Amino acid sequence: MTLLALSVAQLGRGLRTGAFTAEDVTRAALDRIAALDGAVHAFIRVEEEAAIAAARQVDAELRAGHDRGLLHGIPYATKDIYNVAGLPTTCHSRLRLDHVAAADAAVTARLREGGAVLLGKLATFEFALGGTSFDLPFPPARNPWNLTHIPGGSSSGSAAAVAAGYLRVATASCTSGSIRGPAAWCGVAGLKPSFGRVSRRGVFPLSWTMDHCGPIARSVEDAAIALQVMAGHDPLDPGSINRPVPDYTVGLERGVRGLHIGVPRDFFEDLPSMTADARAGIAGTLARLRSEGAVVRDVALPDLARFIACSRVIMAAESFAIHRRDLARHLDDYGEVAAGRFIQGAGISAADYLDAQRLRGSLAAAVDAALRENNVLVTAISLATAPSFRSQLGPVSWPLQASPFNVSGHPALSVPIGLGCDGLPLAVQIVGRPFDEAGVLRVGRAIERMSGWDLLPLPKVPAP
Known part of the structure; x- marks a missing residue:
């Protein structure tokens, strides 16, 4: 676990100084997957030989002085709705078991060009919607914090793989909460960028006007680095927006002093599904933000x-x-x-x-109005910790609050804040102005640091 405990930035520095090789990191990840994933089921396909070959190529490139950037040599895995040339894109469905992608998805191509090492394909809900299900060709992923509990979805394998310590970064997608929901319940960072920031080309669609692609990562900094590589205009994606991509790592440690933070308290405060743990977690987060110099005030949003x-x-x-x-x-x-x-x-x-669609415009305008007087909004994402498989709660009944910001298209980040009394992760959500992912990540990093989450060890996953 020594190598796998290092952040993306630390791994990058070690690769460049020769402290270890990309092959070392890749083999460590593959060994952990082989040891534990028979219980977690985050992966539906592991590309061991291809990953080792790619890692060796990375090592040769770095020795030759060819540096592809922030993710060069970093292992990752991809949700199995993303196309990878030559591999099946099954969407976790019997209908697609024989479908082999002819070309990379736009994000896959960006990661490949950036030198990231693909370990394989990750479990999802069927076509990113139907789950949690036991009547599919692959078993559902399980929550590494407690294998009897669901990891959330539909990016279930992505969140489970990161939480289990197999890797630092995974691709995910989000239509009504499929990045932030599993990230919240698995205790990792999940970033839904602004609509149009990351190309969806080559990713099997669920809803053309609400699908977003983004990273799930071990930390806010890891998510920022992943977004740096994933983001950018794609003229072949009709929803892609041509906006400059800033350096998301700059300003991560600036803190929150002087920032104005809005809280849509009516969204969550009196809901019966909100547990005492979740309510205390949000209250503690807001208190810590005030103590570090942020101006925190309530805002009104539509119901x-x-x-x-x-x-x-x-x-x-x-x-x-x-x-x-x-x-x-x-x-x-x-x-x-x-x-x-x-x-x-x-x-x-x-x-x-x-x-x-007409209502959607007015709802997005209301979020814009709340953000004109505030740098970000901080609100609930998980009203309770992850339910067990036995609860039989379907996704429409889950105690999560993510879909409003797929409707509005604003960037939103789930960041862990601690553990509930049942030992499962709690989280909050940060929402920002369109294309201000940098501001969202800055506040997310402050919350991560103040909560002490980044100092907690990974869950102890029992071997199968």
Whole structure:
């Protein structure tokens, strides 16, 4: 675990000074996966030979003085809705077991060009929607903090792999909380960038107008470094926005003194699903922000139920449009949960969909208005720790608050703040102005440091 405990920045420095090699790091990661993933099930495919070959190439390049940047030689893995040329993109579904990608997704290509070492493909919910399911071709990922509990989804394998200490960075995607939800429940950092900041090309869609791609990482700094490589304009993605990509590592340690932080307290304060642990965690976080010089004040946003309803209508309509032919021809090949959720979209009329899109504009404007007088918003993400598999709670019933900022498109980060009384992670959410991921990461890093989370050891995962 010595090498795997190092941050991305520390690994990068060690690779460049010759303290260890990319092959050393890659073999350490592969050894840990082999030892533990029979219990966690974060991976559905490990590319051991290809990863070692890629690591050896990295070592040769660094010896020759060819440095590809911040992720050169850093192991990562990718959610299995991202295309990797020559590998299956199964989307965790029987319908796609034989689908082999002809080309890399845009993010995969950026990571490859940056010298990152791909370890394999990670578990997801079926087509990034249907889970947690046991009737699929691969078992569901489990929460490394307690294997009887779910890791969240749909980026379940991404969060579980990082939390289990296999690697520091994984790719993920988010349509109504699929980055921040599993990150919160697995005790890692999950960043949903602004809509349009990271290309979705080559990533199997769930909802064209709400899908976001971003990193799940062991720390806020690791997430910043990953975003640095993943971000950038892609003219082949219609949703991509041509905006300069700043250096996300600059200013991470500036703290929060003088920042104005808004709290949409009505979102979470009186909800019956919010536990005492989660309520105390948010209160403690806000108190620490004040103690370090931030101005913290309540803000008003439209009712949470309006955001949730808007999200569900848009996602149901768009996901049904994507899957309608396969649902008609191959319904029995879907898992029960995914089929049931996709079919709901058949009942959404054109008028319903257009009304939801119009509502979406006004909701995004309300978030913009709250952020005009505040640098960021700090709010709940997990109202409770991860439920157990036995709870049988479906995603629409999960105590999470992530979908409002997929609706609005604002950047949002989940950052851990401690453990609940059940020993499972708690987290809060930071939301920023459009394309101010740097500001979100700055506040997230301050919260991470103040909570002491970055000093806690990884969970002790029992061997299978």
